[in-house]
Amino acid sequence: xxxxxxxxxxxxxxxxxxxxxxxxxxxxxxxxxxxxxxxxxxxxxxxxxxxxxxxxxxxxxxxxxxxxxxxxxxxxxxxxxxxxxxxxxxxxxxxxxxxxxxxxxxxxxxxxxxxxxxxxxxxxxxxxxxxxxxxxxxxxxxxxxxxxxxxxxxxxxxxxxxxxxxxxxxxxxxxxxxxxxxxxxxxxxxxxxxxxxxxxxxxxxxxxxxxxxxxxxxxxxxxxxxxxxxxxxxxxxxxxxxxxxxxxxxxxxxxxxxx
Numbered sequence: 001x002x003x004x005x006x007x008x009x010x011x012x013x014x015x016x017x018x019x020x021x022x023x024x025x026x027x028x029x030x031x032x033x034x035x036x037x038x039x040x041x042x043x044x045x046x047x048x049x050x051x052x053x054x055x056x057x058x059x060x061x062x063x064x065x066x067x068x069x070x071x072x073x074x075x076x077x078x079x080x081x082x083x084x085x086x087x088x089x090x091x092x093x094x095x096x097x098x099x100x101x102x103x104x105x106x107x108x109x110x111x112x113x114x115x116x117x118x119x120x121x122x123x124x125x126x127x128x129x130x131x132x133x134x135x136x137x138x139x140x141x142x143x144x145x146x147x148x149x150x151x152x153x154x155x156x157x158x159x160x161x162x163x164x165x166x167x168x169x170x171x172x173x174x175x176x177x178x179x180x181x182x183x184x185x186x187x188x189x190x191x192x193x194x195x196x197x198x199x200x201x202x203x204x205x206x207x208x209x210x211x212x213x214x215x216x217x218x219x220x221x222x223x224x225x226x227x228x229x230x231x232x233x234x235x236x237x238x239x240x241x242x243x244x245x246x247x248x249x250x251x252x253x254x255x256x257x258x259x
Contacts, residue, residue: 004144005132008151009194012128013187015155016121019162020183023170026163033239036231038160040240043227044247045157046124046219052255053131053150054216057142058209061134072209079210080123080217087119088225114165118186120226121161123218124154125190129197130211136198137208149258153251158187 058073065071131150134142166183170176201211231240 002136005136005198008132008147009125009128009191009198011148011151012124012154012158012194013191015158016162016187016190017184019159019164020166020180020187022163023166023176023179023183026167032234035164036240037243038163039227040231040243041247041250042157042160043223043231043240044244044249045153045251046223046227046247047244048248048251048255049127049150049153050216050219050223052252053146053153054127054212054219057131057134057146058212058216061209061212072207073213073216076210076213077217077220080214080219081221082217083214084119084123084218084221084225087122088221114182114186118189120222121158121187121190122193123215123222124158125193126197127215127219128154128190129194130201130208130215132194133198133201134208134212137201145258146255149254152258153254154190156250157247158190162187 055073055077058076059069062069062072128147128151131142131147135144135147162183165186166179169179169182174182197211197215201208231244
């Protein structure tokens with residue numbers, strides 16, 4: 001694994017850590033409007049990344065299949081959705097809109113919130129890992145700049161993730177140092193998932209389109225299951241919609257300009 005790849009894998013983790021650091025700057029709670037903006041922006045980035053950085057290269061990689069070139073992308077996408085659905089069912093966690101719909105457990109509300117964001121970070125780490133694996137394998141649809149664009153886009157949308165963990169913990173009375181630590185720890189799973197994906201995808205290059213689409217499906221599951229309901233809940237959901245549009249455009253610009 002090259003230094004360039006290691007740096008790319010760590011960039012999204014840095015975004016989560018910077019978001020967690022907001023506990024030292026902001027008040028104890030994130031306002032409802034700001035929460036909708038952050039969540040909407042993150043959703044827009046993830047949707048754009050799913051297509052421009054993952055599904056498009058997956059389709060290009062299987063172009064030799066002719067009219068059936070959609071098969072790897074379609075199959076991988078659905079498996080990715082199914083994988084996150086399975087994790088959602090077996091992992092005790094709390095949805096971002098505070099509806100506790102995970103498996104029954106004796107865990108505290110704050111612990112479930114941390115698990116929710118950690119669960120959310122897994123497909124993002126996988127997405128970064130599989131794109132860098134494609135670059136290392138010489139996949140024609142993935143350049144170093146394109147992989148970096150995805151890493152930067154994920155880092156941007158990870159910023160609110162870190163804040164979503166640390167700020168509620170601070171609001172419940174936990175000291176700033178601990179809340180920052182928990183916010184950072186929620187993002188540790190990302191580089192771990194990325195490294196595992198690089199190793200696995202690198203060993204089976206012929207199925208790279210499936211891996212790319214798998215990551216896209218997993219990310220889209222998070223968007224539809226967690227982020228869109230959160231940004232649309234209650235009054236003034238237009239804030240989330242506008243932020244979603246901006247996030248989508250920012251990620252599209254990053255991927256097209258750098259890719």
